[in-house]
Amino acid sequence: MGEFDLIARYFTRPPRRAALGVGDDCALLTPRPGMQLAVSCDMLVQGQHFFADTDPGRLGHKALAVNLSDLAACGARPLAFTLALALPRADDAWLAAFARGLMALADLHDCELIGGDTTQGPLNICITVFGEVAHGDALKRSGARPGDEIWVSGAPGQARLALGALRGEWPLPDAVMRIVRQRLEQPTPRVALGLALRGIATSAIDVSDGLLGDLAHILRASGAGATLEGDKATYLIASSAYTASDRACFDIRLLTHTLAQRRQCALAGGDDYELVFTAPAARHAAVLAAAARADTRVTRVGRVDAAPGLRVLDAHGQTLTERFASFDHFA
Ligand code: ADP
Numbered sequence: 419m420g421e422f423d424l425i426a427r428y429f430t431r432p433p434r435r436a437a438l439g440v441g442d443d444c445a446l447l448t449p450r451p452g453m454q455l456a457v458s459c460d461m462l463v464q465g466q467h468f469f470a471d472t473d474p475g476r477l478g479h480k481a482l483a484v485n486l487s488d489l490a491a492c493g494a495r496p497l498a499f500t501l502a503l504a505l506p507r508a509d510d511a512w513l514a515a516f517a518r519g520l521m522a523l524a525d526l527h528d529c530e531l532i533g534g535d536t537t538q539g540p541l542n543i544c545i546t547v548f549g550e551v552a553h554g555d556a557l558k559r560s561g562a563r564p565g566d567e568i569w570v571s572g573a574p575g576q577a578r579l580a581l582g583a584l585r586g587e588w589p590l591p592d593a594v595m596r597i598v599r600q601r602l603e604q605p606t607p608r609v610a611l612g613l614a615l616r617g618i619a620t621s622a623i624d625v626s627d628g629l630l631g632d633l634a635h636i637l638r639a640s641g642a643g644a645t646l647e648g649d650k651a652t653y654l655i656a657s658s659a660y661t662a663s664d665r666a667c668f669d670i671r672l673l674t675h676t677l678a679q680r681r682q683c684a685l686a687g688g689d690d691y692e693l694v695f696t697a698p699a700a701r702h703a704a705v706l707a708a709a710a711r712a713d714t715r716v717t718r719v720g721r722v723d724a725a726p727g728l729r730v731l732d733a734h735g736q737t738l739t740e741r742f743a744s745f746d747h748f749a
């Protein structure tokens with residue numbers, strides 16, 4: 419199978435929304451009047467972002483999911499994406515599974531593959547995603563204001579819990595591993611929530627590197643500080659609202675972890691692709707209604723302060739003094 423057979427077999431479909439798709443020198447997208455294009459790019463590198471034996475279907479899903487998550491954090495609606503792929507070899511079974519996982523998520527979000535690049539090399543997957551958002555409606559990192567409430571979707575930290583088990587840092591019962599491994603390998607981009615929060619949230623970001631680190635990006639961009647109920651965020655990991663069963667919650671709480679480890683997962687664990695966002699306290703009910711429309715659970719975990727700095731509280735309202743390092747490729 420040559421390069422062009424491979425593209426034709428796995429990555430070419432008739433264009434839907436795009437004026438021109440795979441097969442020419444450029445793809446053509448026509449933005450609708452009054453809309454801005456939201457563009458984001460994320461790369462997944464073997465050994466750095468995933469293990470060599472990761473299921474290719476899950477990898478296809480994740481490569482697109484992390485990009486859709488950036489659109490979600492901006493409140494943009496997905497339109498299209500490009501795929502730049504370096505492959506060690508043209509392995510039919512691998513490509514078929516990868517394309518299946520990728521296209522299933524793409525179809526779910528009506529996001530079409532419009533082009534890319536394919537070359538031989540160490541496995542590397544780079545997707546650029548294009549979305550649309552009405553002029554002025556994009557959620558940015560810079561809009562948080564003192565007094566705003568801080569919210570998170572889902573239960574940040576579950577992906578880190580799975581990663582720790584895969585690395586042998588702690589044991590996890592099979593039933594729990596099945597749940598949290600799904601978060602690590604097949605995260606759900608919170609696109610519907612991002613769309614529902616337009617006009618309500620004052621700022622947003624997706625949690626890729628860790629809750630504290632990503633929240634700090636919002637605070638820096640907004641010139642504000644915050645108080646985070648750290649243990650409220652930590653308890654989400656082991657709340658039955660966020661796992662499939664009471665049994666699994668019990669397992670997470672009692673069998674596997676010290677509180678310190680769970681804090682590390684929830685506050686500094688990356689790769690969950692949940693949203694952290696701020697909204698005025700007066701819009702509390704509007705946030706809950708938006709989350710219900712998006713069928714996504716959200717929890718208020720703090721407030722924005724005028725004073726700079728990020729204060730993290732334990733369950734008793736005492737300031738936590740431990741350090742929680744977010745993920746940094748070059749640290
Ligand atoms: P060019 O030489 O102009 O860069 P290529 O020969 O690399 O074009 O690619 C041929 C066509 O196939 C282009 O339209 C390109 O966008 C598309 N393409 C290449 N690789 C992929 C891929 N992995 N997924 C989708 N489209 C691809």
Ligand code: MG
Pocket residue numbers: 534535536
């Ligand atoms: Mg090319």
